[in-house]
Amino acid sequence: MASYSTNQFKPGLKIMIDGDPFNIVENEMVKPGKGQAFNRVRVRNLLTGRVIERTFKSGDSVEGADILDMEMQYLYHDGDAWHFMNIASFEQLQASAQTVGEAGQWLKGQEMCSVTLFNGEPIAITPPNFVVLRITQTDPGVRGDTATGGTKPATLETGAVVRVPLFIEEGSLLKIDTRTGEYASRAKEE
């Protein structure tokens, strides 16, 4: 894997620190008038999601992380693993429930997801920004009930629970923004 000098640092660059892959979130040059320069970076651990701060002597090089984002179709999951397929090569791979994490609650099958690979192994799954899912259970809305802010919980076919406006009925299709986990709009029947 290539290595990067600190003067190539920029947000989005993937580097290795202490054996883990990190994504640079923020890069700041610190240069005293007299004295050597440093790069202070905020980096996100791509395995744990934790954000930490590190400082490098300017001019040092750092090993790049072998990170690849691949568009893959979600197929199904069995007890342990979630299965994805590259629709160009038909190559399949599986990700653990831990890797899939919260993304799993938006997936029912056939969605195109971004699969992040580290040294060829999946480490994170990003679902499409919007998914369309059917409500399997929600209580009828009560007119004039504003104590709950005009929303009520609704369970979707994948098991996820979102808050929806009171007029939404059981069985309707919803468009959900997976980045916020919020109801975006009603969706049309296909």
Next chain:
Amino acid sequence: MLGEIRAYFAQQGVLEVDTPLLGHTGAADPAIGSLALDLPSGRRYLQTSPEYAMKRLLAAGSGDIYQLCKAFREEEHSPLHRGEFTLLEWYRVGFDHHQLMAEVARLLAVFWPGRVLERLTIAHLAQQVGAPDPHLSSTAVLANYARDCGVVLTPPAAHDRSLLLDFLLTHLVRVGLPVGRAAFIYDFPLEQAAYARVRPGHPPVAERFELILDGVELANGYHELCDPLAQRARHAAEALVRAARGLPPPLIDERLLAALAAGLPACAGVALGIDRLLMLREGAANVGEVMAFGAETL
């Protein structure tokens, strides 16, 4: 702002001078890169500060002098840095660094009436932050502290005391002197003496100061080193550091050394970043915002 500065010095009887921006040598400081121009008459360097030329004037008997001029540094570009910027540099004959700090405070009072500028030694600041003492701590202690602060140290860097102290200082300023505070920090470790006098003692310290305003390094001053032999020794040390870092060797400014040999009067000098001063006064976040054509500058 430039008018107010000139009015202040006129009132103090300090002479305005104007020295060449192109010099025969660049900065010897290993942390400062000079821009070179190849002219038919030979290679010339854009000055990184007017220090050498102004010291030659002092040795020639100029008395108190100040200068407002452009300075140039290689490859510096960030929200706080530009490769071309404006410096105010001045020298006061017979002053030590404490008297000069007091004068910097009087000048700043023109721009921030009533703002209190604290004064504390680097050792005191380290104590406040809970960091190791920069003068007395072993290199291993400094390296461990840097690691605890998240510095990624290559094996040679862990033994580079000067690098570890450079980090420590930036860390002390960031943690100990955040936005809202304004302080002179003074009495530096010998490794960071630059061209300041060393005061013997336990520990010996360099009579250097910096002014930190809202986390920004605004000014750097010295009780100036006047001894030509000591100055030559500092240059030799800088040459060694440059060689170790793979930088071009410094050209020694023999004219400066000759001036020191002829007799630089005891004095204190300071350089203050005008763009940063304006940036802080205007509440801007980037020096480019307060520079004419700031977006286009180096």
